[in-house]
Amino acid sequence: MADYTxxxxxxxENEDRKMFDDLVSRYHRQIYNxxxxxxxxxxDAEDLTQETFVKxxxxxxxxxxDMPFDxxxxxxxxxxxxxxxxRRPKAHIRSLDEPLQFQEGEAQMExxxxxxxxxxxxxxxxxxxxxxxxxxxxxxxFRMTVILSDIEGLSYEEVSExxxxxxxxxxxxxxxGRRLLREKLKPxxxxx
Amino acid sequence: xxxxxxxxxxxxYVDCELPGVEMLALRDHLRDCPDCSAEHDYTLKxxxxxxxxxxxxxPPGLADRIISRIDQxxxxxxxxxxxxxxxxxxxxxxxxxxVAATMGVFAMLLTLRGGQLYPTIPFPQNEQxxxxxxxxxxxxxxxxxxxxxxxxxxxPSPSPIESWSVSSRSGGGMMPAGYSMxx
Numbered sequence: 091m092a093d094y095t096x097x098x099x100x101x102x103e104n105e106d107r108k109m110f111d112d113l114v115s116r117y118h119r120q121i122y123n124x125x126x127x128x129x130x131x132x133x134d135a136e137d138l139t140q141e142t143f144v145k146x147x148x149x150x151x152x153x154x155x156d157m158p159f160d161x162x163x164x165x166x167x168x169x170x171x172x173x174x175x176x177r178r179p180k181a182h183i184r185s186l187d188e189p190l191q192f193q194e195g196e197a198q199m200e201x202x203x204x205x206x207x208x209x210x211x212x213x214x215x216x217x218x219x220x221x222x223x224x225x226x227x228x229x230x231x232f233r234m235t236v237i238l239s240d241i242e243g244l245s246y247e248e249v250s251e252x253x254x255x256x257x258x259x260x261x262x263x264x265x266x267g268r269r270l271l272r273e274k275l276k277p278x279x280x281x282x
Numbered sequence: 283x284x285x286x287x288x289x290x291x292x293x294x295y296v297d298c299e300l301p302g303v304e305m306l307a308l309r310d311h312l313r314d315c316p317d318c319s320a321e322h323d324y325t326l327k328x329x330x331x332x333x334x335x336x337x338x339x340x341p342p343g344l345a346d347r348i349i350s351r352i353d354q355x356x357x358x359x360x361x362x363x364x365x366x367x368x369x370x371x372x373x374x375x376x377x378x379x380x381v382a383a384t385m386g387v388f389a390m391l392l393t394l395r396g397g398q399l400y401p402t403i404p405f406p407q408n409e410q411x412x413x414x415x416x417x418x419x420x421x422x423x424x425x426x427x428x429x430x431x432x433x434x435x436x437x438p439s440p441s442p443i444e445s446w447s448v449s450s451r452s453g454g455g456m457m458p459a460g461y462s463m464x465x
Contacts, residue, residue, distance in 0.1 A: 114345055114349055114352075119340055123340075135338070136341060136347075140348050143348045143352065144348075144352055148359070225332075240328075240333050243333065245299070246297065261293070272327075272328050275328065276324075279324060
């Protein structure tokens with residue numbers, strides 16, 4: 091009986107593992123994309139992606155099958171990203187609005203003014219990097235909300251599920267986040 | 283619906299996340315209000331700009347590296363489980379030894395007392411004890427006549443009555459026949 095139980099458990103574990111490996115193959119690009127937008131660089135994005143899947147595997151038995159798997163991964167990633175920021179106190183995010191302090195006085199940071207049009211910038215990938223820089227200036231909750239809604243195309247209900255907050259909070263964060271982005275991207279948006 | 287209210291709802295309007303009545307009210311307002319209409323256009327541009335970002339291509343072999351990390355993590359958790367059990371076992375050896383020794387002594391005592399914790403031996407009548415002690419005062423069974431267990435010497439006792447005697451070595455107290463105090 092004990093042997094049978096052990097074998098059955100082993101078979102279930104093997105099946106879970108096989109299923110999980112399939113999920114890794116299916117979702118790793120999507121998760122990496124969001125991780126890249128959250129972290130802002132490739133090295134941190136890969137770390138964040140790997141940590142997300144490892145944690146998801148550890149708690150796979152707690153995954154409720156009625157929730158989309160990617161939404162569950164976003165939720166794990168959101169929490170892990172907070173931990174990652176906490177572990178690195180030296181790497182702090184500076185707002186573009188925050189003046190730089192010098193001995194001679196203060197100076198305002200500005201996004202480089204490009205002479206090319208948005209289409210050309212988009213083609214060369216520079217607009218992409220500028221938008222990423224602007225995205226990095228948002229707080230992590232605003233950033234995640236904008237990424238999930240505008241880049242991943244999730245509905246408010248799905249974002250609220252992935253971030254563990256109410257739909258009203260999602261609406262408010264998105265409204266304020268877009269307003270901040272709009273101010274910083276105004277030069278590009280006016281040209282387009 | 284005034285401009286302030288409309289501008290707070292524009293983001294949700296752009297995402298079509300408002301109830302039908304509010305969607306219609308906003309649409310009517312935007313048609314007539316240039317300021318709110320400009321706000322709407324900017325919000326839509328932001329949404330489209332981020333929605334149009336090219337998906338970031340993951341570095342090659344990322345899926346394999348993730349699977350390899352999961353392998354390492356699951357092996358590590360199995361080893362940690364074993365290590366925890368070993369640790370639990372090594373935390374108690376002194377206590378386990380003490381418990382085992384106590385149980386061993388207890389078992390030995392039980393064996394010596396015939397498997398009973400508190401043997402129910404009927405207390406003899408004074409006359410019978412006196413008569414036995416008078417007949418053979420200070421009688422001690424020779425050590426060679428019984429079975430020797432450490433300091434205790436047991437001798438076969440013919441009857442329950444005869445098995446009690448008064449011993450001067452036990453301070454005049456009663457003790458079963460065949461038992462003598464060690465010298």
